[in-house]
Amino acid sequence: MSETTVAVPQRARWAVTAYFVSTGAALGTWTARIPAIKQDLGLDDGQVTLALFAVAAGSVLAMQAVGHLADRFGSARVLGPAGVAMAASLLLPGFAGSLPLLLVGLLVFGAGHGTVDVAMNTHAMQVQRSYGRPIVSTFHAMFSVGGLLGAGVGALAAHASISAGAHFAFVAAVLAAVLLLARRELLPAEVRAPSESSPRQRGISPGILFLGVLAFFCSVGEGSMADWSPLYLHDVLETSPAIAAVGYAVFSAMMAVFRFLGDFLVARLGPVLLVRCCGAIAGTGLGTALLLHHPVAAIIGFALFGIGLSCIIPQVFNAAGNRDPNRSGRDLAQVSTLGYGGLLAGPVVIGLISSWTDLSIGMAVPAALALLVALSAPAVRPR
CATH class of the missing domain: 1.20.1250.20 (MFS general substrate transporter like domains)
Structure with missing residues (x-):
């Protein structure tokens, strides 16, 4: 070459x-x-x-x-x-x-x-x-x-x-x-001829819809961390405002750091095992922290949740974008739309559940969704 x-x-x-x-x-x-x-x-x-x-x-x-x-x-x-x-x-x-x-x-x-x-x-x-x-x-x-x-x-x-x-x-x-x-x-444009696919092919396929649901689940967790993690630390665990701000900062930092490691990890583990491990880390880490009900445990749990979510969305996007190169843009658009919906819906859902019960139970929703993502990891297997 x-x-x-x-x-x-x-x-x-x-x-x-x-x-x-x-x-x-x-x-x-x-x-x-x-x-x-x-x-x-x-x-x-x-x-x-x-x-x-x-x-x-x-x-x-x-x-x-x-x-x-x-x-x-x-x-x-x-x-x-x-x-x-x-x-x-x-x-x-x-x-x-x-x-x-x-x-x-x-x-x-x-x-x-x-x-x-x-x-x-x-x-x-x-x-x-x-x-x-x-x-x-x-x-x-x-x-x-x-x-x-x-x-x-x-x-x-x-x-x-x-x-x-x-x-x-x-x-x-x-x-x-x-x-x-x-x-x-940028690489030369990959110009496509107008599609003559069937009406079913022009819509959203079940596989892309499922990947979009996984993006939605992850985005619910990401949006919830931004809006509710400080309130959980301050209102439920009664920490100071300064400590309350640490939770989301740690979550964001761990997500960014481990995204830099994501390409290395997926090359060694493969996308399915990586997503399965990440979902398990996110779900069990946050869930255990909520059960322990302590500020230090909560901050560690938020860090583990950030580590877990870090590599899932890139692999979901990768699976959607490579499922059919002729439809890469449309498939990514559909998955992105559902993911964006999770960012918007997540804080609202957590707020509604918290108003009916308490914030600890509301915060358990992202943990449960992360475990569902772990169980659904085969969806990101390359075709």
């Missing part, structure tokens, strides 16, 4: 990495400045919730269309303009002067985020096929790194009293420049 042939996949890998980092950074940028935008526009909690749903709605709606575009024209052709559009869309919520304008801006931003999310995961499958070995988990780890970068820069901007508009404009310019450079190194 010539040096040029080897270099092309390597450059494409760095290009896709840039998209994952940038997408995480864009989302982290918006999240970090929610308090500032809330104050500037005089929003109440209900209006902030509406704004968050606008981002989710834009993402889900875009995911329904972009999968077909990626399959028809090639993920590279979609990813190039979509990345720049996502970066530019940050300007809309940054300079929104009223709630209606903010909602429109966030709907557009969410659409850009959802479009890039599906297209970059589709292209990641193409790059992985050119490598011939697992590399997808590292991409997902870099998304987490991007989120931390976006949130960190946002915290510095808030500390320096920089307006959200000026901050978003700076980030948008940087991300657009990075993605314009990255698009040059």
Whole structure:
């Protein structure tokens, strides 16, 4: 194999990495400045919730269309303009002067985020096929790194009293420049002829639906950790606010670290055994911590839950994206949509159960779902 042939996949890998980092950074940028935008526009909690749903709605709606575009024209052709559009869309919520304008801006931003999310995961499958070995988990780890970068820069901007508009404009310019450079190194578009599949094939297949359910289960746990782990430590275990914040930080850190190890682990264990072990670690770790009812046990349990969830979603996406290369974009879009639904539904479900019983029982739901994922691990076996 010539040096040029080897270099092309390597450059494409760095290009896709840039998209994952940038997408995480864009989302982290918006999240970090929610308090500032809330104050500037005089929003109440209900209006902030509406704004968050606008981002989710834009993402889900875009995911329904972009999968077909990626399959028809090639993920590279979609990813190039979509990345720049996502970066530019940050300007809309940054300079929104009223709630209606903010909602429109966030709907557009969410659409850009959802479009890039599906297209970059589709292209990641193409790059992985050119490598011939697992590399997808590292991409997902870099998304987490991007989120931390976006949130960190946002915290510095808030500390320096920089307006959200000026901050978003700076980030948008940087991300657009990075993605314009990255698009040059993407692999050539895998152009597909228009599909002549049967009506059943044009819908969601049972296998993809099941993978989407697994993504939903994992995302329920991830969303629940973000919203309820601090409250569990503070309200149920009666820790200080500082200790309460540690739980989610440990969960996030362990998830990011073990995603970097995911490609090594799947190459050694295979996807089925890896998902089975990860689901068991997540479910038993969190479940045992809830039974012990102690702050130290809870923090360790949250760490184990992060370790367990870290490698599951990348393998679910990998199985969906490689199930049928001709439908990779559409299959990933369907799995991503169900996964996004889990992020939205998880905190609500935990809240409802907790209101009927108590938070300890509510927090047991993600543990039980993780054990179900462990039992369902054969679904990620390569075809």
